[in-house]
Amino acid sequence: MASFPTNSVATILWLLLAGCSTQGSAGVRGAPAIANTQRVDLDSSGVGYPVYRIPALTVSNAGTLIAAYDGRPSMADVPGNIALLVRRSVDGGATWLPRQVARSGGPPLGYGDPSLLVDRTTGRIFLFHVASVRQGFTGSARGNREDDLDVLQADYSWSDDDGRTWQHRRITSAIKDPSWGGMFASSGQGIQLRHGPHAGRLIQQYVVRRNGANYGVSAFSDDHGATWRSGQLVGPGLDENKTVELDDGRVMLNSRATPHRLIAFSADGGETWGEVRADSQLIDPANNGAIVRYDPDARPGSTRARWLVFSNTAHAAAREHVALRYSCDNGTSWSAPSTVEAGRSAYSTIVILPGGDIGVLFERGNYEFITFARVSPRWPGACQ
Numbered sequence: 001m002a003s004f005p006t007n008s009v010a011t012i013l014w015l016l017l018a019g020c021s022t023q024g025s026a027g028v029r030g031a032p033a034i035a036n037t038q039r040v041d042l043d044s045s046g047v048g049y050p051v052y053r054i055p056a057l058t059v060s061n062a063g064t065l066i067a068a069y070d071g072r073p074s075m076a077d078v079p080g081n082i083a084l085l086v087r088r089s090v091d092g093g094a095t096w097l098p099r100q101v102a103r104s105g106g107p108p109l110g111y112g113d114p115s116l117l118v119d120r121t122t123g124r125i126f127l128f129h130v131a132s133v134r135q136g137f138t139g140s141a142r143g144n145r146e147d148d149l150d151v152l153q154a155d156y157s158w159s160d161d162d163g164r165t166w167q168h169r170r171i172t173s174a175i176k177d178p179s180w181g182g183m184f185a186s187s188g189q190g191i192q193l194r195h196g197p198h199a200g201r202l203i204q205q206y207v208v209r210r211n212g213a214n215y216g217v218s219a220f221s222d223d224h225g226a227t228w229r230s231g232q233l234v235g236p237g238l239d240e241n242k243t244v245e246l247d248d249g250r251v252m253l254n255s256r257a258t259p260h261r262l263i264a265f266s267a268d269g270g271e272t273w274g275e276v277r278a279d280s281q282l283i284d285p286a287n288n289g290a291i292v293r294y295d296p297d298a299r300p301g302s303t304r305a306r307w308l309v310f311s312n313t314a315h316a317a318a319r320e321h322v323a324l325r326y327s328c329d330n331g332t333s334w335s336a337p338s339t340v341e342a343g344r345s346a347y348s349t350i351v352i353l354p355g356g357d358i359g360v361l362f363e364r365g366n367y368e369f370i371t372f373a374r375v376s377p378r379w380p381g382a383c384q
Contacts, residue, residue: 142181207239310327
């Protein structure tokens with residue numbers, strides 16, 4: 001929900017995939033591109049809605065790709081008359097079914113900043129988002145009354161029919177401390193823990209405004225979404241943040257920041273967090289990215305259980321060069337970036353597709369396109 005650069009669209013550079021190499025801190029010009037990338041634009045500005053922003057992506061239990069994003073009247077965040085949109089693909093992202101309006105309302109109502117999360121036990125698909133009338137993130141009042149027009153509300157939609165239809169629920173009073181100001185779900189995708197004492201827990205990350213500073217927090221459910229609560233704040237200095245389950249039982253948080261991403265670790269399933277520190281390997285221009293475990297069901301302690309995939313705009317200052325990095329040791333070390341989009345680009349999110357390819361949904365150009373790319377991973381030799 002932060003400000004955005006407005007440079008013109010850069011020329012797209014396609015390079016052959018090369019081996020891993022080191023990089024400077026300024027960016028990744030000339031970084032190897034991923035070969036054989038299949039791409040399709042889901043929407044483009046001015047066609048249907050003036051602006052499309054904020055991609056979210058998941059794969060349902062049926063194998064359906066579900067993408068969500070904002071349909072906006074302008075580049076502005078809420079408050080504004082933003083619609084929550086969904087598109088579905090049943091062929092791995094090669095083609096997409098027509099755009100759906102998951103939630104909208106007349107002015108001044110706004111619904112946006114989507115994040116998707118699938119309960120692998122029940123199959124229910126959660127679509128977290130904000131609901132706004134008079135205020136956005138920085139202007140939201142304190143308190144958690146669900147009828148307060150000056151409180152930015154925490155809502156989610158859910159689907160039990162593979163994303164075809166959606167119902168809606170408000171959980172502001174359950175997850176928001178009344179002393180907090182604005183609160184919004186980090187767009188992209190939440191996680192479900194697969195192992196350990198909190199197996200089955202659903203976790204969605206939020207950004208919280210408190211006393212003029214930004215924090216991260218995990219909202220979670222241990223009963224398949226019947227009830228929700230939040231853990232302790234982590235920060236300050238965080239923004240849109242994501243979590244990933246590691247094979248040793250910890251949960252790692254990875255947050256937007258500049259010039260490097262911020263990370264922290266939780267030993268209790270996201271309820272509390274250790275020290276926040278910068279990961280000097282992951283340069284970032286303060287832009288939303290994603291981190292996922294490549295094989296969440298891999299046996300803990302196995303080689304594959306430690307494989308992670310990360311996406312962001314791999315540049316310390318500009319929103320350009322959406323790239324993937326790979327880790328085979330729970331994020332202790334990362335490969336050099338492999339470029340998905342060499343030109344202007346912004347928010348990105350990733351999923352692991354059936355069969356092992358990686359799906360990347362990202363903002364392409366000068367916020368002109370929502371684009372899906374399907375790529376085949378090339379793991380560093382150390383992962384084998």
